[in-house]
Amino acid sequence: MSTLTVTSVAPLTPRMTRVTFTGDGLADVRTWPDQQLKLLFPKPGCSASVSDSPDVGVWYQAYLAVPEAERPWMRSFTVRSLAGGVLTVDFVLHGDHGPASAWAARAQPGDVIGRFGPSPDYARPVGTADLLVFAGDETALPAIASLLELLPSGQRFAAIIEVADPLEEQDVPGVRWVHRSAGEDLVSAVRAVEVPASTWVWLGGEASAVRTLRRHFVALGVPKEEIEFAGYWRRSLTQDDAPTADDLAEAQERIAALGE
Known part of the structure; x- marks a missing residue:
């Protein structure tokens, strides 16, 4: 953990x-599509540091060994960009309804948090089908934007992103924006x-959607192996809550896909 x-x-x-960051080891991390990492946010009066071990098993055991009152909050994020030792992460703000949002709303240069990853063990290639479909809500926007930037010229794709309203749109070419303020929803739009016979799909956002x-x-x-998917958040639940039966089933399918 760094x-x-x-x-x-x-x-x-x-x-x-x-938010942009610098930190030890970032210059040595290679990049790949849809990089994921864990960010650790210190509780008041506590540290974000856990362990210097690069091994996920050893590090996670060290994380769990920290007394709960002192243990940093841990959340998963997508790397928006990583170049020249500078890491960029985009945070969705939703008030103080979560440690990451509350931290990001008050973040200032010089603030320190912890990280684990990104790990190349979780690197997955972008599909090569006739049509690539990318769909998600605002939590998936950083991942989708970074994926679209890597597509070869002429690649056919459909990108649909659900956001609160038009003010939440960003300059991401080719995206169809879906606005909750207008009564639209991601599932209906997608x-x-x-879908042609040759299609590859990337999905991210609220788990049930x-x-x-x-x-x-x-x-x-569409073959299951041609569908990348990740439930980034759950309604009325956080990453600190126990996984549901659906969460466990999704995790098993993702583990199986990584082994294919």
Whole structure:
């Protein structure tokens, strides 16, 4: 586990802010599509440090060994960019309804948090089908934006992102924006996409919507191995809460996909 130091904080939209970090080891991390990492946010009066071990098993055991009152809050994030030893992460702001959002709303240069990852063990290639479908809510926006930047010229794709309202749109070419303020929803918008025989799908966002859309594409004949999916958050639950039966089933399928 390593620490990160904030170097800049800049609002992107009313509900999203961009934070850049420097930290030991970042210059040595190679990049790949949809990089995931764990960020650790210190509780008041406590440290974000846990262990210097690079091994996930050893590190996680050390994390759990920290007394709960002192143990940092841990949340998963997508790398927006990583270049020249500078890490960029975009945070969705939703008030003080979570430690990551509360921290990001008050972040200032010099603040320190912890990180584990990104780990190349979880690197997954972008598909090469005739049509690539990317769908998610604002929590998936950083991942989708970074994935679209890597597509070869001429690649056909459909990118659908659900956000609160038009003020939350960002300059991401080719995206169809879905606005909750207008009564629109991600699942309905994605179901309207015509899917050819050769299709690869990437899904991220609220867990139940992701599961619904995955079932939709499987029913259309898209092979399961051609669908990347991740439930980033759960309604009324946090990452600190115990996994549901659906969460466990999703985790098993993702583990199986990594082994394929």
